[in-house]
Amino acid sequence: MEAKRHIVHIDLDSFFVSVERKFHPELIGKPVIIGGSPERGVVASCSYEARAFGVHSAMPTKQALKLCPHAILIRGSHGRYGEASREVTQIIHDTVPLYQKTSVDEFYIDYTGMDRFFDCYHEATKLRQKIIKDTGLPISFGMASGKTIAKMATNQAKPNGQMFVKHGDELxxxxxxxxxxxxxxxxxxxxxxxxxxxxxxxxxxxxxxxxxxxxxxxxxxxxxxxxNGIDHSEIVSHSDRKSISTEHTFHTNVSDPRTLETTLVSMTEELSSKLRRENKLSSCLAIKLRYGNFETHTQQQKIALTAAEHILIPGVKNLLKMAWDQHRPIRLIGVRLSDLCTGSYQINLFEDNEERIKLYQAMDQINFKFGDKTICRAAGMEIGTRNFNPFMRG
Missing domain, CATH: 1.10.150.20 (5' to 3' exonuclease, C-terminal subdomain)
Incomplete structure (x- = not known):
């Protein structure tokens, strides 16, 4: 007989807003919008007070301020949110047997089998109380027999609540x-x-x-x-590190910066598109350089979870500057995106605007239908027909 599954979905309520309120208590109870510029930016997050006026994430900031003109607009801090996310992740990591981090503020936990020894709902409640006590952040969770219903239960429990959909009560x-x-x-x-x-x-x-x-x-x-509440999708361990990478060997060694950057742009574009297609995000970016004498160097950096090339491309260009001795020609160049987790592209990048989000969606749809590199940035076109063969590896 198959064991009853006990899946918990955890969501940090209005995460960016909640973090800002920790540092600025005067924001509590007021309509707050975290996002880009009023002219071309989009809403990354907003408080429930702002939502009452129809504001929601991914909405153009200009439109949001029309709906709620008295809202307080904050640009936000990547570093501050990343640190808060790591703090919550560490608590979960130290407490539960199996979990999956799907974004900066969302987690799935698998308590299946623990019901033989513990009350799983009680354990989830204790975890929620510990996170609230240790971090000062509001958090909601839903527990159910599968990931989909658990997430829906969380949404019903918000703000700052919890819900258990018992086995047999799904429909x-x-x-x-x-x-x-x-x-x-x-x-x-x-x-x-x-x-x-x-x-x-x-x-x-x-x-x-x-x-x-x-x-x-x-x-x-x-x-x-x-x-009908049927969802057999598994919790993929957060510690199950995977990467996606690609390399290109030049016919003759290259020392022209523009050629190297163009190659990197094309490869990064292809990898980020593959990430979005497979519903994955990366939190570590790396490049590999191999010189003419086969001496090989790598350079990497941690990044906020993303699958967006407008974040990744400047990153790989910067890594190239850091890693490359420009007096030496390069034989091979590679890009690797690692520390992957399941999750979709988030509007948590304050440089985002409505046009950029629609551009990603359109590019992905065309490339999915007609094949990779059907449409790409002009910077990557001159080598777009080369075969980079990106691959997943554990």
């Missing part, structure tokens, strides 16, 4: 919720379901799976499973 919990509560359900899919009179998850539960497959293809099957 009852899901049925009254709007279909928009299903994680990853896009606006176009939601609107199409509305056209067929499917508004609640209960409606989706009663819909014939063949009909959904006819309308949405393979995704229709996945949609039906989520609506």
């Amino acid at each position: 009852k919990f899901l049925a009254p919720l709007n279909i928009g509560k299903i994680p990853g359900l896009g606006e176009s899919t939601r609107n199409k379901l509305y056209q067929y009179g499917i508004e609640k998850i209960g409606d989706l539960q009663r819909t014939n799976i063949r009909f959904l497959e006819t309308i949405f293809g393979r995704y229709g099957h996945s949609l039906w499973e989520k609506a």
